[in-house]
Amino acid sequence: MRRLILIFVPYLWLLALFLVPFLIVLKISLSDTALAIPPYTPTLDLGAGWQGVKDFLSQLDLENFQFLTTDDLYWKAYLSSLQIAVIATLLTLLVGYPIAYGMANAPDHWRPTLMLLVILPFWTSFLIRVYSWMGILSGEGYLNQFLMWTGLISEPLTILNTPVAVYIGIVYTYLPFMILPIYAALERMDASLLEAAEDLGCSRLQAFWLITIPLSKNGIIAGCFLVFIPTIGEFVIPSLLGGSQTLMIGKVLWEEFFNNRDWPVASAVAVILLLILIIPIILFQRNEQKQREAEG
Amino acid sequence: MRKMILTTTATIALGALSANAQEVRVYNWSDYIDEDLLDKFEEETGLDLVYDVFDSNEVLETKMLAGGSGYDVVVPSGTFLQRQISAGAFQKLDKSKLPNLDNMWDVVEQRTAQYDPDNAYSINYMWGTTGLGVNVGKVTELLGEDAPIDSWELVFDPENMEKLGDCGVHFLDAPAEMIPAALKYIGEDPDSHDPEVIAKAEEIYAPIRPHIQKFHSSEYINALANGDICVAVGWSGDILQARDRADEADNGVEIAYNAPKEGAQMWFDQMAIPVDAPNPDGAHTFLNFIMDAQNMAAASNYVYYANGNKASQDYLIDDVIGDPAIYPSQEAMDNLFTTTPYPIKVQRVVTRLWTKIKSGT
Numbered sequence: 001m002r003r004l005i006l007i008f009v010p011y012l013w014l015l016a017l018f019l020v021p022f023l024i025v026l027k028i029s030l031s032d033t034a035l036a037i038p039p040y041t042p043t044l045d046l047g048a049g050w051q052g053v054k055d056f057l058s059q060l061d062l063e064n065f066q067f068l069t070t071d072d073l074y075w076k077a078y079l080s081s082l083q084i085a086v087i088a089t090l091l092t093l094l095v096g097y098p099i100a101y102g103m104a105n106a107p108d109h110w111r112p113t114l115m116l117l118v119i120l121p122f123w124t125s126f127l128i129r130v131y132s133w134m135g136i137l138s139g140e141g142y143l144n145q146f147l148m149w150t151g152l153i154s155e156p157l158t159i160l161n162t163p164v165a166v167y168i169g170i171v172y173t174y175l176p177f178m179i180l181p182i183y184a185a186l187e188r189m190d191a192s193l194l195e196a197a198e199d200l201g202c203s204r205l206q207a208f209w210l211i212t213i214p215l216s217k218n219g220i221i222a223g224c225f226l227v228f229i230p231t232i233g234e235f236v237i238p239s240l241l242g243g244s245q246t247l248m249i250g251k252v253l254w255e256e257f258f259n260n261r262d263w264p265v266a267s268a269v270a271v272i273l274l275l276i277l278i279i280p281i282i283l284f285q286r287n288e289q290k291q292r293e294a295e296g
Numbered sequence: 297m298r299k300m301i302l303t304t305t306a307t308i309a310l311g312a313l314s315a316n317a318q319e320v321r322v323y324n325w326s327d328y329i330d331e332d333l334l335d336k337f338e339e340e341t342g343l344d345l346v347y348d349v350f351d352s353n354e355v356l357e358t359k360m361l362a363g364g365s366g367y368d369v370v371v372p373s374g375t376f377l378q379r380q381i382s383a384g385a386f387q388k389l390d391k392s393k394l395p396n397l398d399n400m401w402d403v404v405e406q407r408t409a410q411y412d413p414d415n416a417y418s419i420n421y422m423w424g425t426t427g428l429g430v431n432v433g434k435v436t437e438l439l440g441e442d443a444p445i446d447s448w449e450l451v452f453d454p455e456n457m458e459k460l461g462d463c464g465v466h467f468l469d470a471p472a473e474m475i476p477a478a479l480k481y482i483g484e485d486p487d488s489h490d491p492e493v494i495a496k497a498e499e500i501y502a503p504i505r506p507h508i509q510k511f512h513s514s515e516y517i518n519a520l521a522n523g524d525i526c527v528a529v530g531w532s533g534d535i536l537q538a539r540d541r542a543d544e545a546d547n548g549v550e551i552a553y554n555a556p557k558e559g560a561q562m563w564f565d566q567m568a569i570p571v572d573a574p575n576p577d578g579a580h581t582f583l584n585f586i587m588d589a590q591n592m593a594a595a596s597n598y599v600y601y602a603n604g605n606k607a608s609q610d611y612l613i614d615d616v617i618g619d620p621a622i623y624p625s626q627e628a629m630d631n632l633f634t635t636t637p638y639p640i641k642v643q644r645v646v647t648r649l650w651t652k653i654k655s656g657t
Contacts, residue, residue, distance in 0.1 A: 033640060035383045037571075039361040073648070076657050139464075139524060161510055244469075244511050244654035252651070258354035259471070259647040261361065261640070 022274070029267035030060035040263045064268040073252065074269065078276060081249040084163075085232040088170040092227045093220065095171055096178030100219075101212075103179070104186035115183075118176050130169055130240050137165050137241070161243035169237040170227075177226035185219025186212070229277055249273055320578035321346040323356065323367040325565065326514055327537060328422070330598035337585050343578050351514040352470070360385040360570060367570055368579035371421055374411040374564045375472065375637040386417045386568045393580040394419075396587035404604035408564050410634065418566035419583055420604025422533070422596070425562050425624075425632060426473045427555040429520050429528040429535030433548070434463055438526070446554040448481040451529055454503040461507030464525030469511040471650035473561055474529065476635050480559045487635040491645045501653040511654055517541070523549040531563075532621060533601035540600070553621045555628065562632035564604070 034041040042059045044052070068074045103114045121129060136142045137160040144156040159165050189212065197207040213220075235250035242248075249269065256266035326349040338345050348367075350356050353376040359365040360372070360380050372380060380386060391397060397419070404420050412418045430445045438459045444450050451457060451465065468474055476486035478497040488494060509525065516528035521541035528535065532553055539551035567586065569579040585591060593611030596603045600615075602622050609617055616622050624632070638646055651657070 035379065035640070037361055037363040037383055037385060039383065071648070073651065073657055140522070243509075245656060247655045247657055255647055255651060258352070258358050259650075260644050261354075261357065262644065 025267045025270055027060070028263050029064055029265075029271050030062065031264050032059075032063070033262050033264055038263070039261055064264045065272075067265060068268055068272065074249075074272075077247050077249045077252045078273070080247045081232050081234075082276075084166065084170075084238075084246075084248060085228050085234075088167055088174075088231050089224050089228045091167060092171045092174055092178045093224060096175055096223065097182055097220070099175075100179045100182035100186055100216075103183050104189070111187075118179050121176070126173065127236070130173070130237060133165070133169055133172065133241060134160060137168070160241065163242065163246055165241040166238050166246055169241045170231055170234065173237060174227040174231065178223040181222035181226065182216055182219040185216040189215050225281070232277065233273060318342070318578075319344040319346060320369070320575055320582050321348070321367045322369045322582060323348050323350060323359075323365070324369075324371045324421075325349060326351045327517065327534070328371075328565075328599055328601075330594050333591055333594055336591070337582065341581055341585065343581065345582075353472075364572060365570055366574060368573040368575045369567055369582050370570060371565050371567050374408065374566065375635060377418055377566045377568060378411040379637045380568075381412060381417055385571055387571045387573070387576065388416050389419070389569065389583070390576075390580060393577075394584050394587065396584050396589075399587050399589050399592070399605050399607035401604050401606035401609075404564070407562075407634065408566060408604070410636075411564070412566065418568040419587060421565045421567045421586065422599070422601035422603050423562065423564045424532040424601045424622075425555040425560045426468070426477065426529070426531055427535075427553060427560045429516065429530050429538060430552050430554070431463075431520060431523060431526045432550045432552050434523070434526045435460070438463060445552060446557050448477060448556045448558050450556075451527060452478060452481045452500055452504065454507075457504040457507040460526050461509075464509045464519070464527075465507060466510050466512060466516040466519060466525055466528040466530070467508055468516075468530055469513050469654075471646050472635065472638070473563070475646060475649070476561055476633070477529070477556075480561075480633065486559070486561065486633050489636075489638060489642050491642060494642070494646060494649060498649055498653060505653060505656070520551055521545065521549065523547060533599050536600035536619075536621065555621065555624065555632065557631070559631050559633050562629075562634050 028040055031040045031042060033039060042056050044056050048055070099118075103111060103118075106114055134141075138144075139156045139158065139160070141160070143159070144153075147153045148156065159168075193211050193215075194207050197211055198204065202210065233250045233253075234248065235254060238246045238248050238251060239254075253266055253269050253273075256262050256269060260266075320343050322345065324347065328349070329347075334345050334347055337343070353373055356370060356372055357376050357380060359367075360370065361383060363385075377386075400419065404423060405415055408418070408420050409415055428445060428448075428450055430443075430450070432445070435443050435445060435450075439450075439456060444453075444456070449456065450460075451467075457465065475494060475497045478500040479488060479493065480486040482496060482500060484493050484496060513530075514534075516525065516530050517534050517538045518541075519525045520528050520535065520538035522545075523542070528538075532555070535551065535553040539553065542549040542551050567583055569576055569583075573579050586595070587605060589605060589607035590611050592603050592605040592608035596608065596616055597611075597613050600619075600622060602616075620628060
C-alpha cells in the first residue's frame with residue numbers, strides 16, 4: 001500500500017502539472033480563432049451533455065499544423081533556436097566545467113561557501129539580473145567604459161542587441177544548472193583512481209581525460225539537458241539583450257499569441273516545440289537503458 | 297495543527313479569488329500618470345488602489361481575451377478597444393455614476409466614437425500622435441542645419457538613415473503604427489486593409505532596416521534622454537518626457553518632437569471597465585475621479601500628453617496647452633490620420649510582414 005502511494009505521487013505530479021496542461025494546449029491547437037473570450041472556438045460546453053462533447057470533437061482539425069508548413073518562418077525559427085541552444089550549452093559547459101572541477105578539488109571547508117556563491121544569484125530576481133547586463137553591455141555601459149579606460153579599445157563596442165549579448169545572458173543565467181550536477185559527479189569521484197593512473201604512467205592531462213571526464217559523464221549530460229531545454233524556448237533573454245535579428249521560436253510564439261491573437265497557431269507551435277524536445281530525450285534514455293542492460 | 301493549516305490555506309485561496317470589495321485595480325500604460333494622483337484617490341475615496349502598468353496593447357488585449365484579468369479599469373487604444381468591444385470584453389458605462397462626463401471635450405469624443413459608438417464603453421484618457429523624436433545636436437551635426445526633422449524623410453529616406461544609423465535609431469515595435477507611417481510616406485492610404493498595399497511597406501523598410509538599432513516601445517525614452525540614440529520614432533508624450541528628463545539631467549542633450557508634415561497617426565487611449573471587473577462600482581469612482589478637471593490637468597501636466605477633457609484645459613500649464621506638439625493647431629489636426637482595426641486575416645499578414653522586416657526572415 002505504502003509503495004503504491006509512493007509510486008502514485010510522482011505520477012499524480014506528472015498528470016497534474018504536465019499531461020493536463022499539455023492536453024489543454026493540444027486541444028487549443030486543434031481549434032480555430034474567434035473574436036471572443038477566450039479567443040478560439042469551439043469551447044467545450046459540458047452543459048450540453050454527450051452531444052456537446054461530440055459536437056466539440058467533430059470541430060477539431062489539424063489545419064493549424066498544416067499552416068505551419070506553409071511558411072518557412074517557423075522551421076527557420078526552430079532551427080535557429082536549436083543552433084543557439086546548442087552553442088550556448090557548449091559555452092556553458094566550457095565555463096561551468098572548470099568551475100565545478102575547481103570546487104570539487106577545493107579544501108573541504110571551502111566547499112559550502114563556494115556552493116553558496118554559485119546559488120547566491122538566485123536570491124535576486126532573474127529579470128533584474130538580465131536588466132543589469134543591459135547596463136553592463138550597453139554602448140555607454142560599464143564594460144565599454146572599463147575597456148576604454150584600460151586603452152584596449154578607443155571606440156565603444158556594440159555588444160548589446162547582438163547575438164553575443166544573448167549568449168552572454170544565457171551562459172550567465174544557466175551556469176549554476178551546469179555547475180551543480182557536474183560538481184555532484186566530481187565530488188563523488190574516488191581520488192585514488194587518479195593516483196593509480198599516475199602510478200601506471202598516465203600524465204595528469206591523460207588521467208583527466210581518461211578518468212575524470214568519463215566519471216563525470218552523467219553530470220555533464222544532466223547539466224547539458226538542464227541548460228539546453230530551457231534555452232531552446234527562451235524568450236526573456238533574447239528579447240531584452242538580443243536585437244530583432246535574433247530569431248527564436250519563443251519570440252515567434254509570443255507574436256502568434258500576442259500580436260496575431262492566434263492562440264490555436266501559437267499552441268500548434270508549442271506542441272511541435274515540445275515534440276522536438278521530447279523525442280530526442282526519449283531516444284537518448286532508451287539508448288542509455290540498452291547500454292546499461294548490455295553492460296549489466 | 298493540521299486543521300489550522302488547512303483553514304489558513306483555504307482562507308488565503310478564497311481571499312485571492314474574491315478581490316477585496318474596497319479595492320480598485322487599474323492597469324494603465326507605463327509612465328502615464330502623476331503618481332500623486334494615486335495617493336489622492338485613496339485619500340478622497342477611502343478605496344485601496346492597485347496600480348499596474350504595461351507597455352503594449354497586445355499584452356493588454358491578451359489579458360482581456362483570456363478573461364478573468366482581475367482588473368477594474370484598463371486603458372486600450374482606439375483600434376484595440378473597438379476589437380475588444382466586439383469580443384464582449386467590456387461592460388457599458390453607467391453614466392449616472394459619472395457626473396464629471398460633462399467635462400469631456402466634444403472634439404475628441406467625436407473622434408473616439410469611431411471606435412466606440414456613443415462612447416458607451418469608454419472615456420478618453422489621453423491622446424497623442426506618433427512621430428519623430430530627435431536629438432537635435434547630433435542630428436544637425438550629421439545631416440546639417442536643414443535636416444528634415446519634421447518629415448518622414450528623416451527615417452524613411454535610406455540616405456539619411458545611412459548617416460544616422462551609427463548614432464542609433466529606434467522604431468516602435470508596433471506594426472499597427474509603423475506600417476501606416478510608411479504607407480503615408482509613399483502617399484498610400486495609411487489605413488489600407490489591402491494586403492498588396494500593405495506589402496509596399498516592406499520595400500520602404502528593406503533599405504533602412506540595417507540602420508535601425510532596435511524596435512521597442514518603451515526603451516527609447518531613456519535612450520533619447522541619455523543621448524544614447526539620435527532618433528526615435530515614438531509617441532509624442534514619451535518623447536516630450538525624454539526631453540524633460542534630459543533638461544533635468546542637464547547633460548547637454550536637446551530633444552525635439554515633431555509630428556511629420558506628411559501626416560502623422562493620431563491615437564486615443566481609452567479607459568474602459570472589463571466585463572468581469574471584480575469592483576465595477578469602484579471602477580466608476582475611479583473614472584469619475586480621473587475626469588475631474590484638476591486631476592486630469594495634473595496628469596497631463598505630468599506626462600505631456602493632451603487629454604479629452606475640455607474643463608481641464610483651464611488648469612493646464614503653458615508648457616502643455618501652449619505646445620503645438622501636444623495640442624496641435626486646427627490646421628495641424630486636419631493633417632493627422634486615424635486607423636481602424638485590421639480583420640484577423642489581414643492582421644496575420646501585417647504581423648508576418650513586421651516579423652520579416654525586423655528579422656529579415
